[in-house]
Amino acid sequence: VRSRSIVLRRRPNGLPVTDDFELVEAQLPALGDGAFLARLLSIGPDAGVVSRLREGANYRAGIAIGEVIGSNGVAEVIATRNQDVEVGRLLYGPFGWREHEIRESVDGLFDVDPARPLTAPLGLLGLHGLTAYVGLLEIAKPRPGETVVVSAAAGAVGLIVGQLAKIHGCRVVGITGGPEKARRVVQEFGLDACVDYRAAEFPAQLSELCPEGVDIYFDNVGGDIQDAVVPLFNSFGRFVICGRIALTRLTNMELDVGRRDYNTVLVKELRKEGFLVYSHLHRLREAQEHLWRWHSEGRLELPESIVEGFERLPEAFVGMLAGENIGRRIVHIADPEHR
Amino acid sequence: VRSRSIVLRRRPNGLPVTDDFELVEAQLPALGDGAFLARLLSIGPDAGVVSRLREGANYRAGIAIGEVIGSNGVAEVIATRNQDVEVGRLLYGPFGWREHEIRESVDGLFDVDPARPLTAPLGLLGLHGLTAYVGLLEIAKPRPGETVVVSAAAGAVGLIVGQLAKIHGCRVVGITGGPEKARRVVQEFGLDACVDYRAAEFPAQLSELCPEGVDIYFDNVGGDIQDAVVPLFNSFGRFVICGRIALTRLTNMELDVGRRDYNTVLVKELRKEGFLVYSHLHRLREAQEHLWRWHSEGRLELPESIVEGFERLPEAFVGMLAGENIGRRIVHIADPEHR
Numbered sequence: 001v002r003s004r005s006i007v008l009r010r011r012p013n014g015l016p017v018t019d020d021f022e023l024v025e026a027q028l029p030a031l032g033d034g035a036f037l038a039r040l041l042s043i044g045p046d047a048g049v050v051s052r053l054r055e056g057a058n059y060r061a062g063i064a065i066g067e068v069i070g071s072n073g074v075a076e077v078i079a080t081r082n083q084d085v086e087v088g089r090l091l092y093g094p095f096g097w098r099e100h101e102i103r104e105s106v107d108g109l110f111d112v113d114p115a116r117p118l119t120a121p122l123g124l125l126g127l128h129g130l131t132a133y134v135g136l137l138e139i140a141k142p143r144p145g146e147t148v149v150v151s152a153a154a155g156a157v158g159l160i161v162g163q164l165a166k167i168h169g170c171r172v173v174g175i176t177g178g179p180e181k182a183r184r185v186v187q188e189f190g191l192d193a194c195v196d197y198r199a200a201e202f203p204a205q206l207s208e209l210c211p212e213g214v215d216i217y218f219d220n221v222g223g224d225i226q227d228a229v230v231p232l233f234n235s236f237g238r239f240v241i242c243g244r245i246a247l248t249r250l251t252n253m254e255l256d257v258g259r260r261d262y263n264t265v266l267v268k269e270l271r272k273e274g275f276l277v278y279s280h281l282h283r284l285r286e287a288q289e290h291l292w293r294w295h296s297e298g299r300l301e302l303p304e305s306i307v308e309g310f311e312r313l314p315e316a317f318v319g320m321l322a323g324e325n326i327g328r329r330i331v332h333i334a335d336p337e338h339r
Numbered sequence: 340v341r342s343r344s345i346v347l348r349r350r351p352n353g354l355p356v357t358d359d360f361e362l363v364e365a366q367l368p369a370l371g372d373g374a375f376l377a378r379l380l381s382i383g384p385d386a387g388v389v390s391r392l393r394e395g396a397n398y399r400a401g402i403a404i405g406e407v408i409g410s411n412g413v414a415e416v417i418a419t420r421n422q423d424v425e426v427g428r429l430l431y432g433p434f435g436w437r438e439h440e441i442r443e444s445v446d447g448l449f450d451v452d453p454a455r456p457l458t459a460p461l462g463l464l465g466l467h468g469l470t471a472y473v474g475l476l477e478i479a480k481p482r483p484g485e486t487v488v489v490s491a492a493a494g495a496v497g498l499i500v501g502q503l504a505k506i507h508g509c510r511v512v513g514i515t516g517g518p519e520k521a522r523r524v525v526q527e528f529g530l531d532a533c534v535d536y537r538a539a540e541f542p543a544q545l546s547e548l549c550p551e552g553v554d555i556y557f558d559n560v561g562g563d564i565q566d567a568v569v570p571l572f573n574s575f576g577r578f579v580i581c582g583r584i585a586l587t588r589l590t591n592m593e594l595d596v597g598r599r600d601y602n603t604v605l606v607k608e609l610r611k612e613g614f615l616v617y618s619h620l621h622r623l624r625e626a627q628e629h630l631w632r633w634h635s636e637g638r639l640e641l642p643e644s645i646v647e648g649f650e651r652l653p654e655a656f657v658g659m660l661a662g663e664n665i666g667r668r669i670v671h672i673a674d675p676e677h678r
Contacts, residue, residue, distance in 0.1 A: 266613035
C-alpha cells in the first residue's frame, strides 16, 4: 500500500503558508506482530500546531523539518496483527497528517461512537466541546438573564460556548473578525448579536449591545480585545481565560501579554480564571452526554466546516489561521470501509 | 462641653502631610430630642481616606475643605435623649475625627463586646479581620502544606492573613517594606519568612524562600510587586486581589494598573479574584467568633500599633501611609467612663 503524508518542509516565517508543508508518498511497511493499520477518515488541524512548528522554547514538543505534522483525527482500523484491536474499530485522538498510520497500541486514543457523526469527536464531542462545557458551565457558571460575551465567537469553541450560554438562558454577544462571520454567528447559531472587532466603532457597538453590562467574558483570544470588554463588567463578573489565539500570531511565545484590569478586578470583585482542557479530561464522557442530548434536541448545532481531500490539509490549516472559516475546520479524507 | 475635631485644611498635593489637617475646637450644641452624645475612645485612620481627600472622580464620596475627616472608631454613649440608646453603650463604626459626636440613631454602627479589647473592633474583630478571614479562607481556600505569599505583610490585614495561613498549616512568606518590619513580622507574628521588596535582590530572595512555588498570593498592594510573585505560581494557584495601597500613592486614581500575567493565568490555570469586604458584612459575626477563638488560644496576635492622644491623629495617619508602623494603627483617645 502506498500512502501519503504531510511533513514540515521549512519553518514558517511568521504565520504558516502552504509552501511550508510538503506532501510526500511512500510505501507502507509490513505490519509487525502486535501492530495495526489505521486509515484516517478525517483530521482536524488546530491552532496549537503553530507553536510546534517554531524553533525555540517549545522545541522539545516541536516538529522537526521533514517530520510529519500532528493533529487530532478519526481513523478506522483496516488491518491488524494485534489481538486486542479488531478491524473496523473506530478511534480518535492524536494522529499524524497521514492517510494511514501504523500503531502498536490504542493508548491515548478513544473509541468513536458509530451512531454519531464521525466528525463529532473532532469538535462538539471532543476537546472543543469539553472546553466550552467546562469553561462556561463549570468555571463561569452562567445564570439565566446574565449577559455573556464570547470572543472568537465563530471559532470551534466559541460557537459552542455561545450556544450553551443561550441554552442556559443568557443574552449572548459574540465578538469575531469580519461582518460576514458576525452575521452567520447570529443567523445560523442563534446568538443575540455579534460584533466585528476590526470595526472602528467596535468598543461603542459592544457597549450598546450589552445595555445591562457584562457578567461573563469567555475569552478565546487574549490581546487587545479585552480592553473593550473589561470596562463593561458588572460586579461579580467572571472572566474565563480559555485561549490565546492572539498570542499564536506573535513570534515570541514567551511574551506574557497582560492588560490593565487590576483595578477593575478589585472594585468589580471579578473572578478571572484560566483553565486548560487537559486538566478536565475525566469529564469528557459527562460532557459528551450533555452536549449530544442538546444536539439531538435541536438546540446545539455542530460547529463544523468541512474541507474535502487529504492533500488540502495545509490549505485548510492556513485558511483557518487566517480566520476564513466558521466553526471547527475538519478535513474529510475517507469514509469507513467496515461500518 | 467643648470638643475638638480635625478637618481638612487643604487638599493634599500627593500623599497627605500633617499640615493638610487642622485641629479645631467648638462648643457642642445641646442634645436635641432623640439624639445621643458619643465620646470617641479610639479611632483607626485608614488608607481609604486618601482618595476621599482628593478632588475629582470620587468627589461625591469625598471630603470638602473644612469638613471633618472620617474613619472607623469606637465610642461610648455618655449622654442620651434617645430612649433606645442607653448611657454606657459601646458602639463602633464610621465616626468623624472628633472627640465627641452627636447622633440620632445607631444605624450603621455595631455594638462592641466589653469583654474583649475595646480596640479589637478596629482591627482583628472588625473589617480588617473580616477582610483577612473572607479573602484567605473563603476566596483563596488554603490547604495544609501550601505556600502562601502575602504583600503588605506588616499591615493590619496582612498580619492577620499571615497568621491565619499559619493556623491552616501553610508555609507563609510575607512581603513588606524595610528589613526591620520584615524581622518583626517573623519574630512577633510567626511567619516563616518575610522579604523587603525594596531590596535589590527581592525577586531572587522571594524565589529562594518559596522553593516549592507559590499556591496563594494575597495581594494588598497592587503595582509592581506582583511581577516577582506571578512567575513563581504553581498550577491552580489563587491570586486574591484585596487592596491597592500602591494605587493610593498615585495621583490619578482612575489609572487601571495591570500586569503582564495573562499567559500565566492561562497556562498555570490560576484563579485571580478581587473582592471588597463590604460584600461580606453578613459574615462579620462568624468571622469574629473564629478570630476571637484563635486569639484566645494564643495562635493569633492582635495586630495593633497604638498612638496616644486625639491631637496626634494626623501624624498617626501620615506615618501609617509612609509605612512606618506594623499592624493596625489606632489612636487612643479616652477610656470608657461607664464600663
